[in-house]
Amino acid sequence: MRMFENKVVLVTGGSSGIGRAAALAFAQEGARVVVSARRVDPGEEVVREIRARGGEARFIRCDVSDESQVEALVRQTVEAHGRLDCAFNNAGAMGRHLGPLHSQELTDFDETVNVHMRGVWLCMKHEVRAMLAQSPRGGVLVNTSSVAGLGGVGGQGFYPAAKAGVIALTKTAAQEYARLGIRVNTLVAGSFETPMLDGAVDQLTGGDAGASAALREQIKQFIPMGRIGDASEAAAAALWLCSEASSFVTGHSMIVDGGVSSLLR
Template structure:
């Protein structure tokens, strides 16, 4: 028997990269999956991949920075599947990079905070009552290594939002741990995705430098690697893990030789 048979998992930002890999892994473990994303074509494709493998999935188009969309995605989950057991809040945007903080515009700042931090809070606000009504469960929020240490690539708005996700996660874990709801986060390092694409012109050398600086394994992560950690955190194998922030980054690159 697979580890999540009979469970319902919701994944935001699930149309590509880490979110897609997580949705597929949930389905492989027997869960019914709600694929949430802004892009209809890509989100529908993920649902089709799950269904082609014999799983069951639902696509919900949503922008997590909008309260009504966050509420609607949970309502659609309950309407289709009748319960919610696991929620992964992965949707996020990069915002300005290689930009000193004083050069970030107010609009750029607000956009990053609206999706990466407010969006996680809005999703949790509507997911938590549904999870509690199902008897508890697990939430995993996707932070970043830049939520544990400062960004060194002129990425202050992103880093600030991810530090906020860590604080939000740990505070919520304290609020709801005694109610059978575990809330954890992962902090991925540089992982291949649309956001981290070394095949872009001129990007290969940049990512070689970043992995040498930030990964003890000196390579980019694969999307399935943080996805594996997320699904584990949602499983009974992690039943006493609450309020943790799990770095999935290849380890620190700190040696001096």
Template sequence: MRTFDGRVVLITGGTSGIGRATAQAFAREGARVAIAARGVDRGHAVRDEIQHAGGECVFLPTDLSRVDQIQSLVEQTVSLYGRLDCAVNNAATEVGILKPTADFNEEEFDLAIAVNLKAVWLGMKYQISQMLRQTPVGGAIVNTSSLNGLGGARMGSIYSATKAGVLAFTKSAAQEYAANGIRVNALVAGGFHTPMLHGLLAKMSQGDPAAEQELEAQYQRMIPMNRLGDPAEAAEAVLWLCSPAASYVTGHSMIVDGGWSAPLR
């Protein structure tokens, strides 16, 4: 029997990077997976990948900056599958990076807060409400944060603030609902091959492939393992946090970064 046979898993930001790898991993372990994101073409592509590999997956187009769509996302998942066992709040925007604090405008601030922080709170709000209603009661939630959330990053103040907020929400909710059988943990990811990271490197190098390659090499040299992580490696951490093997783990911020932050801890 596979670890998540018959379990229902909802993943936001499930069409690329860590979210995509997590959806594939859950499906491989027998879960019925609902993925949510704005990009319809990518959503259908990931759904098809999972189905062709023998997994069960549905794509639910969702704008995570809209409250009504986040509530509807949970309702649609439960309507399709009957319950919600695990949720991974993974969606994020890179807005809030690559500028000094005083250069951001209010629109950028509001968008970063809406997608990176408010959507996590709203996701938990409706996910937890469902987990409290269902029989048996309970479930597991993993919120994706970042090394930037452990301390303010230069040229990334707004993004860092949102990711620090995710960690605070995670720890608070974990304490509030532990007695109800709902575990809430965070993935603190750092240094992964993702479209977001490579998009940022491309912006920083101003479209110069050689400069982008050198920037990536600089990142790798800061990581003790001397490489960027594969999103599948982050996915395995998420699966463990949601699995029965982690039944006594809640309120935890699991750092997966190849040792990058070890000197700071």
């Protein structure tokens, strides 16, 4: 039997990058996948790809910073499939303004924190409620953080702070719900080949092709494994955290970064 046969899995930020890779992987392992994102067309494309491979999926649009949309996302998932077994809370976006803190505006703070930290909390809030109400009770949550959240990173605005908050929220939730049958863990991601990384590189280089290529080489040199990760490698970690293979794991921050943070921990 496949790892997630007949399990219902919700993936936010599922239209691209790590979320897309995870949605495809969950479906390959037999899950009934709900793909969610703000952008409809890319999200629907992921659903079509899953179905073309013989999997089961549907798309529900959601801005995770909006509680009414998050509530509707979880409610519609349960209405469609009867329960929610796993949720990969992965939605995120790089801030539109990178630079030192004194150059940031209140809108930069709100936009970054609303998506990365408030969004994770809102998702957990409604996912936990659904998991506690269903029979049998319980489920698994995995929240995406970043190695940037393990410490401050100059020039990245409020992103590191928001991602640090995700780790703390995850640990709090893990303690609160462990005896209620809900496991909660964090995927702490390093640099992966994703549209988000492309956008960050473009911001930092002004879109200059030569400068972007040079920056990518710098990133590779900074990673002990000497390469940028493939999104499928992050997805594999998320699947393990959601699987029965990790049944005694909760409150854990799984770092998947090619060794970048190994000297700091």
